[in-house]
Amino acid sequence: VSRERLVVIGADAGGMTSASQARKRRGAESLEIVALDRGRYASYSACGIPYWIGGLVGSVDALLARTVDEFRKQDIEVRLRQEAVGLDLDAGVVTVHDHETGGDYALGFDQLVLGTGAVPVRPDIAGFDAPGVYGVQTLDDGEAVRAAVAADGASRAVVVGGGYIGLEMAEAFVERGLEVTVVEAAPQPMSTLDPDVGALVAEAVRDLGITLHSDEQVTEIRTGAGGEAIGVVTAEREIPADVVVLGLGVRPNTALARDAGVKIGVTGGIVTDKRMRTASHRNVWAAGDCVQTVNRVSSVPVHVPLGTHANKQGRVVGINIGGGYATFPGVVGTAVTRVCSLEVARTGLREAEAEQAGLRFVSTLTESTTRAGYFPGARPITIKMIAEKRSGRLLGAQIVGEEGAAKRIDVLATAIWNEMTVEEVSGLDLSYAPPFAPVWDPVLIAARRSWDAVELDVRADYTPQP
Ligand SMILES: Cc1cc2nc3c(=O)[nH]c(=O)nc-3n(C[C@H](O)[C@H](O)[C@H](O)COP(=O)(O)OP(=O)(O)OC[C@H]3O[C@@H](n4cnc5c(N)ncnc54)[C@H](O)[C@@H]3O)c2cc1C
Numbered sequence: 001v002s003r004e005r006l007v008v009i010g011a012d013a014g015g016m017t018s019a020s021q022a023r024k025r026r027g028a029e030s031l032e033i034v035a036l037d038r039g040r041y042a043s044y045s046a047c048g049i050p051y052w053i054g055g056l057v058g059s060v061d062a063l064l065a066r067t068v069d070e071f072r073k074q075d076i077e078v079r080l081r082q083e084a085v086g087l088d089l090d091a092g093v094v095t096v097h098d099h100e101t102g103g104d105y106a107l108g109f110d111q112l113v114l115g116t117g118a119v120p121v122r123p124d125i126a127g128f129d130a131p132g133v134y135g136v137q138t139l140d141d142g143e144a145v146r147a148a149v150a151a152d153g154a155s156r157a158v159v160v161g162g163g164y165i166g167l168e169m170a171e172a173f174v175e176r177g178l179e180v181t182v183v184e185a186a187p188q189p190m191s192t193l194d195p196d197v198g199a200l201v202a203e204a205v206r207d208l209g210i211t212l213h214s215d216e217q218v219t220e221i222r223t224g225a226g227g228e229a230i231g232v233v234t235a236e237r238e239i240p241a242d243v244v245v246l247g248l249g250v251r252p253n254t255a256l257a258r259d260a261g262v263k264i265g266v267t268g269g270i271v272t273d274k275r276m277r278t279a280s281h282r283n284v285w286a287a288g289d290c291v292q293t294v295n296r297v298s299s300v301p302v303h304v305p306l307g308t309h310a311n312k313q314g315r316v317v318g319i320n321i322g323g324g325y326a327t328f329p330g331v332v333g334t335a336v337t338r339v340c341s342l343e344v345a346r347t348g349l350r351e352a353e354a355e356q357a358g359l360r361f362v363s364t365l366t367e368s369t370t371r372a373g374y375f376p377g378a379r380p381i382t383i384k385m386i387a388e389k390r391s392g393r394l395l396g397a398q399i400v401g402e403e404g405a406a407k408r409i410d411v412l413a414t415a416i417w418n419e420m421t422v423e424e425v426s427g428l429d430l431s432y433a434p435p436f437a438p439v440w441d442p443v444l445i446a447a448r449r450s451w452d453a454v455e456l457d458v459r460a461d462y463t464p465q466p
Pocket residue numbers: 009010011012013014015036037038039041045046047048049050082083084085115116117118136137138165253256287288289290305306307308309310336
C-alpha cells in the first residue's frame with residue numbers, strides 16, 4: 001500500500017478533529033499527517049478566551065485540548081508558526097511560510113483539509129487597525145488582551161459590537177473590575193435574536209452596570225500620539241478607552257482557498273457536499289468556521305461559526321478520509337451564551353429569517369420561573385416561540401433568563417430538528433421536581449401558549465369578515 005500524505009491547514013477544532021479521526025482509522029504506515037498553524041497554539045478552546053481574560057479560567061494551559069506532544073504520540077505532526085501562503089491544487093502542493101526562520105518551503109499532499117477558521121470583521125474606518133484594538137479569535141489574541149487589561153492604569157474597556165462574543169468580553173472586563181461600555185449599531189444587541197428579545201437582553205446588560213449605547217455607529221477610533229487607540233467615537237459621543245475589543249462578528253477565512261480555485265458560496269464560506277468534501281476538488285476537504293452549511297428549517301445556505309459545528313464537521317472529514325462514511329446534516333441555528341447572571345439562548349429561525357424563507361408564523365412570549373416558584377433559587381425565564389401558521393410546526397425559540405434558563409433550548413432544538421408541532425411539544429414528558437422546574441416546565445407552558453395562538457389564528461382565518 002502506498003503511503004498518502006494528509007496536510008491540514010489550521011490546527012484547531014475543525015482541522016485537528018479531522019486529523020485525529022483520520023488517524024483512528026488509518027495507521028501511520030498508510031497515512032502521514034502534517035498539520036500547519038500560523039499561530040503559536042494548536043487545538044485550543046477559543047470559546048474559553050473570555051473566561052480566561054475574566055479570570056475564571058486560571059491559565060492558558062487549561063484551554064489547550066491537546067498538546068503538540070500528545071499529537072506526536074498519535075503520529076500527527078503539528079507545525080506551529082507555519083502559515084500556508086499558497087496552494088496549487090492540481091499539483092498538490094502547499095507553499096508554507098515559516099514564521100520562525102522567515103523562509104518559505106513547498107509541502108506536497110495527497111489529501112488536504114482546509115480548517116482555516118474565521119477572522120474578526122474589522123471595518124474600514126479610521127483607527128480600526130491601530131494598536132490597542134483587539135480581535136478575540138485566537139489564544140494569541142487572548143494573550144494580547146490579557147496583557148492590555150493588566151497594563152498599569154487600564155481601567156476602561158470599550159467593546160464595539162454587541163454580539164455574543166462582544167457581550168462575553170464585556171462580562172470578562174466587568175470581572176476584571178474595568179468600567180465597560182458596549183457600542184452597538186443596531187437598536188438592540190444580539191442580532192441573532194428578535195428585537196423584542198434583544199430588548200430584554202439590553203435591559204439586563206444595563207442592570208449589570210455595563211453601559212450600552214445601542215443604535216449608535218462607531219465612526220472612528222481615536223488614536224494617541226504613539227498611534228495607539230485611546231477612544232471610540234460615535235455620532236453622539238467620544239468614549240475614552242484603554243482597551244478596545246472588536247465584537248462585530250466574524251467572516252470565513254477563505255482567501256487562500258478562493259485564490260486556489262476552491263468553490264466559495266453565497267455566504268463567503270467554502271462549499272462542500274454532505275461528506276464535507278469541497279464542491280470543486282475531490283481530495284480537498286473543509287471543516288469549521290471556513291465552511292458554508294445549510295439551515296435545516298429554512299433550507300437556506302448559512303455561515304454559522306460555532307465550535308460545536310467545527311468539531312462535528314471535522315469528525316465527518318476524518319472518518320471519510322479514513323475510509324469510512326459520514327455526513328454532516330446541517331444546523332438548526334442553536335446557540336447559547338451568558339453575560340454575568342444573564343443566560344441567553346436561541347434555536348431555529350427568528351422572525352426575520354422565517355419571513356425571508358417565505359414562512360408565515362405566530363409568535364408568543366411567555367414568562368415563567370426556572371424552579372417551583374416557592375423553591376429557593378427560582379429565577380425568571382422568558383421564552384419566545386415562533387410557530388408556523390396553520391401547521392403549528394415549531395420554527396424557532398429564544399430564551400432569556402437567569403440560572404437554569406438557557407439549556408432548556410436543547411429540548412426545543414431537538415423538537416425543531418424532528419419537525420414537531422408546538423402542540424406535540426406541549427405534551428412532552430419532561431422532568432419535574434421543585435428544585436428543577438415548576439410543575440409545568442417553562443418549555444411546556446410556552447408551547448401550550450404558542451399552540452393556543454396558532455389555534456386562534458386558524459379560527460380568525462375561517463371567521464367570515466363582516
Ligand atoms: C471568544 C470566542 C468565544 C466563542 N464561544 C463559543 C461558544 O461558546 N460556543 C461555540 O460553539 N463556539 C464558540 N466560539 C466559536 C468557536 O471557537 C469556533 O467556531 C471554532 O474555534 C472554529 O474552529 P475552526 O477550527 O474552524 O477555526 P479556528 O478555531 O479559528 O482555527 C483556525 C486556525 O487556522 C489557523 N490558520 C488560519 N489560516 C491559516 C493559514 N493560512 N495557515 C496556517 N494556519 C492558518 C489559525 O491560526 C487558527 O488557529 C467562540 C469563538 C470565540 C472567538
